[in-house]
Amino acid sequence: MSKISIKKMDLYYTDFHALKNINMEIQANEITAFIGPSGCGKSTLLKSLNRMNDLVEGCRISGDILLDDEDIYDNDYDVNLLRKRVGMVFQSPNPFPMSIYDNIAYGPRTHGIKSKAKLDEIVEKSLRGGAIWDEIKDDLKKNALRVSGGQQQRICIARALAVDPEVLLMDEPTSALDPISTAKIEDLVQELKKKYTIVMVTHNMQQATRVSDKTAFFLTGEVIEFGNTEAMFSMPQDKRTEDYITGRFG
Amino acid sequence: MSRITRFAVKLSAFLTFGILFFIIGYILLKGIPYIKPSMFEFEYTTNNVSMFPAIVATILLVGLTLLVATPIGVFTGFYLVEYAKKGSKLVELIRIATETLSGIPSIVYGLFGMLFFVIKLKFQYSLLAGTLTVSIMVLPLIIRSTEEALMSVGNGLREGSFALGAGKLRTIFRVVLPVAMPGILSGLILSIGRVIGETAALMYTLGTATKIPDGLFSSGRTLALHMYILSSEGMHVNEVYATGVILVIIVLLLNGLSTYLGNKLTKGR
Ligand SMILES: Nc1ncnc2c1ncn2[C@@H]1O[C@H](COP(=O)(O)OP(=O)(O)OP(=O)(O)O)[C@@H](O)[C@H]1O
Ligand SMILES: [Mg+2]
Numbered sequence: 001m002s003k004i005s006i007k008k009m010d011l012y013y014t015d016f017h018a019l020k021n022i023n024m025e026i027q028a029n030e031i032t033a034f035i036g037p038s039g040c041g042k043s044t045l046l047k048s049l050n051r052m053n054d055l056v057e058g059c060r061i062s063g064d065i066l067l068d069d070e071d072i073y074d075n076d077y078d079v080n081l082l083r084k085r086v087g088m089v090f091q092s093p094n095p096f097p098m099s100i101y102d103n104i105a106y107g108p109r110t111h112g113i114k115s116k117a118k119l120d121e122i123v124e125k126s127l128r129g130g131a132i133w134d135e136i137k138d139d140l141k142k143n144a145l146r147v148s149g150g151q152q153q154r155i156c157i158a159r160a161l162a163v164d165p166e167v168l169l170m171d172e173p174t175s176a177l178d179p180i181s182t183a184k185i186e187d188l189v190q191e192l193k194k195k196y197t198i199v200m201v202t203h204n205m206q207q208a209t210r211v212s213d214k215t216a217f218f219l220t221g222e223v224i225e226f227g228n229t230e231a232m233f234s235m236p237q238d239k240r241t242e243d244y245i246t247g248r249f250g
Numbered sequence: 251m252s253r254i255t256r257f258a259v260k261l262s263a264f265l266t267f268g269i270l271f272f273i274i275g276y277i278l279l280k281g282i283p284y285i286k287p288s289m290f291e292f293e294y295t296t297n298n299v300s301m302f303p304a305i306v307a308t309i310l311l312v313g314l315t316l317l318v319a320t321p322i323g324v325f326t327g328f329y330l331v332e333y334a335k336k337g338s339k340l341v342e343l344i345r346i347a348t349e350t351l352s353g354i355p356s357i358v359y360g361l362f363g364m365l366f367f368v369i370k371l372k373f374q375y376s377l378l379a380g381t382l383t384v385s386i387m388v389l390p391l392i393i394r395s396t397e398e399a400l401m402s403v404g405n406g407l408r409e410g411s412f413a414l415g416a417g418k419l420r421t422i423f424r425v426v427l428p429v430a431m432p433g434i435l436s437g438l439i440l441s442i443g444r445v446i447g448e449t450a451a452l453m454y455t456l457g458t459a460t461k462i463p464d465g466l467f468s469s470g471r472t473l474a475l476h477m478y479i480l481s482s483e484g485m486h487v488n489e490v491y492a493t494g495v496i497l498v499i500i501v502l503l504l505n506g507l508s509t510y511l512g513n514k515l516t517k518g519r
Contacts, residue, residue, distance in 0.1 A: 052413060057335060084415035094406035096425055106424070107414040156410070163414055 001069065003028040003167065003197045004049060009063030011044060013056065018044050020221045022063070026214075031189060031198045033208040033229065036218030036244070042201045045218075046169050049199065050086040051079050067167070084111060086167040087160035092176045093152035095144035095159070100127075100136060103144045103155060107163035122162050130158030131188045150181025157188065168192065170200040174207070186211050205245055209233050217241045277498055281491035289492060294460040299480070299489040301496065303462040307470035308446060310463060311380055311456065315445050319385040319392055320438060326389075327396025327434075332422055344393075352390035356451040359387045363455035375457025375469040383455040384448055388441035395437020399430035432511040439508040443501055449478045473497045 002025040011019035019041050026032050034042040044053070051072060053059045065072050072082050084107070095103050104123045113119060123140070127133040132154040136147065144155055153173060160168060170189070174182040189198060189211055202208050208215055209229060216226040217238075225232060225241045236242040288298040326344065334341045363383030373379040403426050411421040449472075457469030458479055471479065473493060481490045 050413065052409065055409070055412065080415040080417060082415075083413055088413040090406060090409065090413075092406065094404070094410040096407060096410065097429055106411070106416070110414060110416045110420060159410075159414065 002026055003068065004199075005064075005066045005069075006045075007064040007066070009048070009061065009065060011041075011048060011053070011062075012058075012060045014058035018221050019048075022223055024216060024223060024226055026197065026199060028197045029193055029195075030213040031193050031200060031211055032214045032216065033212035034199070034201045034216050034218060035203070035205065035208050038203075040218040041221045042218050043171050046088075046171055046199060046201055049167070049169055050083050050088055052083075052088065054079065084163045085165055086169060087163065087165035089153070089157050089160055089168065089170040089173050091172045093149055093156050095152050095155050097143065097145055099141050100144045100147075100155060101140040103159050104162045107159060111163060126158040126162040127155075129161045129192070130154045131184060131191070132158060148181075150177050150184065153177060153181065153185065154188070157185070157192075161192075165196065167197045167199065170198065172201050172203060175203060182207075205233075205247075217244060219244075274498060274502075277491060277494045280488075281493075281495035284488040284492040285495060286492075289489065292462075296485075299486050301473060301476055301489075301493050303460060304471050304473045304476035304493075305496075306462045307377075307456075308472040308474075310377060310470070311384070311452075311472055312442050312445050314377065314381040315385050315388065316438065316442070318381060319388050319441065322385075323389050323392025324396050324434060326393045327400060328422070330393070331397055331400040332418070332426070348390040348393050351386070352394070356387060356448060359383055360451040360454050362386075363451065368455055374467060375455065375459070376467045377456065377463045377470060378466040380452050380456025383451050384445050387448070387451055388444055391441050391444065392437055395440070396430075396434050399433025399437070400426065402433065403429045432514040436508040436511040439504050439511070443504045443508075446472065446497070446500060446504070447474050448472070449474050453478075473500075 004024075004026040006022050006024040006026075009019060009022040010017070022045060034046065036042055047053045048061060048065060049067075049072075053061070061073060067082070067086065071077065096106060098106075101123055104126050105119045108119060108122050113122070124133060124137075127136070132151060135151060136142070136155075139147075144152065147155070153176070157168075157173070173189075174185050177185065186207065189200065192198060193213075200212065212229045214227065215229045215232050217224045217232070217240075219240055225236065225238045227237075232241065233245055236245060289300055290302050291298050291300040292302055294300045294303050330341055330344060360383065363379055363386075367373045367379035367382050368375060371379075407425050407429070408421055411425045416424070452472060452475055456471065456475070458471045458475060459469035460471065461468075463470035474497060477490050477493045477497065480486045480493065
């Protein structure tokens with residue numbers, strides 16, 4: 001059984017048909033990469049998986065998205081619980097303007113954890129999970145905006161881990177970062193897939209080949225090709241995929 | 251060409267500052283020598299020309315106005331930015347209403363307050379009538395500054411909070427509000443400044459009684475009103491300046507506080 005299965009899904013922004021008949025099975029403990037040119041709908045599909053699209057006025061979805069065989073767009077599906085199970089890391093780091101500790105504790109507190117000891121434990125565990133504990137363990141009271149961009153992004157990853165999610169969505173998590181921070185996050189993602197299911201949007205072909213197990217190639221709202229990353233990059237089935245990954249594309 | 255422009259810019263900067271310093275300096279020079287302990291006696295008489303009742307009335311009026319206008323204004327601002335559909339009819343309507351309200355001269359508010367609160371609702375000249383009138387007057391200011399403070403909070407923060415499974419209320423109170431707070435506060439302080447400096451809207455609503463107001467339905471006079479009346483009576487010109495000194499100091503302090511909070515807002519982003 002797939003962790004997430006997307007069936008005959010269509011998405012409209014008011015009149016604009018942004019995603020067309022998407023079918024995809026995302027497996028647990030794998031890294032699935034979304035690649036494709038700008039504006040082809042990668043972020044849109046990603047945001048559909050934790051219903052962040054609900055916040056966009058005029059956004060309509062048809063078809064099914066199942067998480068562990070349950071339709072997340074069901075009327076009585078608890079959106080907040082969904083977002084706890086399916087965490088998200090954004091393109092530009094967006095730590096809250098509060099201490100590093102409070103950033104990490106924000107999610108657990110949201111979901112009702114009050115005990116100081118328990119929170120301390122979660123904060124340490126999450127920061128370790130985000131591969132940033134050693135760098136900032138003495139600065140937990142420091143404002144999260146006062147650390148470097150790469151550190152901020154790992155704090156955001158740790159913040160997402162703190163609510164104990166099952167799936168982690170990442171929208172170009174390294175595009176705003178320098179190569180060293182990028183390498184750190186790529187290593188981290190490899191590590192994280194042991195525990196989590198990861199879906200990652202990237203503009204960087206090398207990154208997709210380096211980290212992902214499966215790759216989906218998007219073009220103008222359609223998934224042109226979806227399959228094993230290695231197979232796809234060595235032997236693309238579709239001419240358009242080949243053009244894109246060999247850089248012969250617009 | 252550029253030399254002329256530079257000169258013009260310098261001249262106008264100099265003039266603006268010069269005039270400000272001149273006014274403040276003039277009032278201080280004329281007023282400070284006449285500040286006497288007797289002007290702070292508990293009761294006003296034509297002999298001591300005490301401004302103490304006026305100070306109390308000012309504080310009461312400011313406090314009550316904040317009590318009435320802050321919740322309405324701040325909630326409206328929150329509604330417009332966080333809840334209302336962008337570009338909906340209702341939002342347009344509220345925008346037009348607030349913009350129109352902020353363009354109306356304060357004497358018109360005074361007139362309305364007199365006809366409606368004082369006469370129609372039979373509040374008489376009273377703290378209540380005055381409070382309600384100036385509350386309506388500062389409402390647009392509070393709504394506007396709340397809106398701006400909220401809009402300056404990046405959407406990334408809201409999304410970050412929602413993505414962790416937080417609801418709308420928690421997101422607003424824990425993430426948005428702390429960032430927007432300095433901006434909202436500085437709007438409130440500007441409103442206080444307007445209330446303190448107001449005379450036209452209060453003359454025929456709060457009235458001009460010289461005693462300390464002893465209830466919502468009791469009349470009184472604020473410092474600005476006190477000054478206005480003393481100077482129009484023409485008997486206590488020196489005391490007018492002395493009162494002016496106190497008023498100017500209060501307004502300057504408030505403006506300083508507002509600038510300070512404003513800076514904090516832009517830095518926090
Ligand atoms: N909120 C919105 N309202 C209307 N149209 C939108 C909205 N968000 C995205 N779109 C449109 O939907 C299409 C897909 O956008 P999306 O952000 O998913 O692309 P993307 O593949 O993530 O691109 P990029 O690589 O530039 O991030 C684009 O044409 C975009 O203009
Ligand atoms: Mg995108």
